[in-house]
Amino acid sequence: TAGITQAPTSQILAAGRSMTLRCTQDMRHNAMYWYRQDLGLGLRLIHYSNTAGTTGKGEVPDGYSVSRANTDDFPLTLASAVPSQTSVYFCASSDSGLADTQYFGPGTRLTVL
Amino acid sequence: GQNIDQPTEMTATEGAIVQINCTYQTSGFNGLFWYQQHAGEAPTFLSYNVLDGLEEKGRFSSFLSRSKGYSYLLLKELQMKDSASYLCAVMDSNYQLIWGAGTKLIIKP
Numbered sequence: 001t002a003g004i005t006q007a008p009t010s011q012i013l014a015a016g017r018s019m020t021l022r023c024t025q026d027m028r029h030n031a032m033y034w035y036r037q038d039l040g041l042g043l044r045l046i047h048y049s050n051t052a053g054t055t056g057k058g059e060v061p062d063g064y065s066v067s068r069a070n071t072d073d074f075p076l077t078l079a080s081a082v083p084s085q086t087s088v089y090f091c092a093s094s095d096s097g098l099a100d101t102q103y104f105g106p107g108t109r110l111t112v113l
Numbered sequence: 114g115q116n117i118d119q120p121t122e123m124t125a126t127e128g129a130i131v132q133i134n135c136t137y138q139t140s141g142f143n144g145l146f147w148y149q150q151h152a153g154e155a156p157t158f159l160s161y162n163v164l165d166g167l168e169e170k171g172r173f174s175s176f177l178s179r180s181k182g183y184s185y186l187l188l189k190e191l192q193m194k195d196s197a198s199y200l201c202a203v204m205d206s207n208y209q210l211i212w213g214a215g216t217k218l219i220i221k222p
Contacts, residue, residue: 042117042200042212043156058209090155098208099143099163104155 002026004105006091012111013081021076021108023091031094032074033058033102034066036087043090049074050096081112115139117213119201124219125191133186133199133216141206147175147186148200150215156200159186188218196220 007022025032034046045058049068063085065077074093078085089108094100116138125131137145144163148156162168162177162184174187186199198215205211 040214042214043202043210044212045209048209099161099204101146101158101161102210103158106155 004091004093004103006089006105006108008108009106010109010111012113013078015082015112016080019078019081019110021078021089021091021110023074023076023105024072025074025091025093025105026072027093027095027103028071029093029103030071030096031100032068033092033094034064034074034076035090035092036060036085037090037107038087046076046089081110083112086110086112115203115205115211117201117203117211119199119213119216121214122217122219124221125188127191127193127220127222129191130187130189131191131218133188133201133218135184135186135201135213137182137184137201137203137211137213139203139205139211142179143204143206143208145175145177145184146202146204146210147173147184148202150198150200152197159199191220193220193222 004025030051033048035043047066049055052071091105092102094102119135147159150156160175167176172189177184198217200215201213202210
């Protein structure tokens, strides 16, 4: 199985432009997450979804939005990108929103200029 | 505030043993995870501890003391492929993972 896929692998984006990072899982996991990873910092949770149709804010949600129309897909949208959103973005999923292991996608490297 | 502390970098020799420590202060505790992350790749799950004590899984073991807010990851018989970052994460009372910045482990022949 593919597990979790993310697209694109990398992207350079002009400041002020919008972009959607895609995430798809085929494990039928209920919970999905978006993290950003920056040098010297731990992974930080942006948004999460415990089940299809619901979403919640994580530690650093400002400037990002998500939707969860179905179990498999969890896109992350940057409405108007700023240079501080330059980061590596990881999507993850777990069987439930409780103390289950989270499995990560390969990541999207985003540079905002 | 919530805080996870682990050393930034460690160096060890191929074939040796290394212990990576993690201390935490979080609002609630629902388990501690260790992940491995090779450069440019995604984190991959190594271990989960929710009760005090040692969990052994092949060359890797993980220990937890909840009263001390402390865990360690023990890697035995080090191989060059173990060169990676090791991430400690604690699941808080809201079932959200709080992550340490990671320990970069360098293995020398």
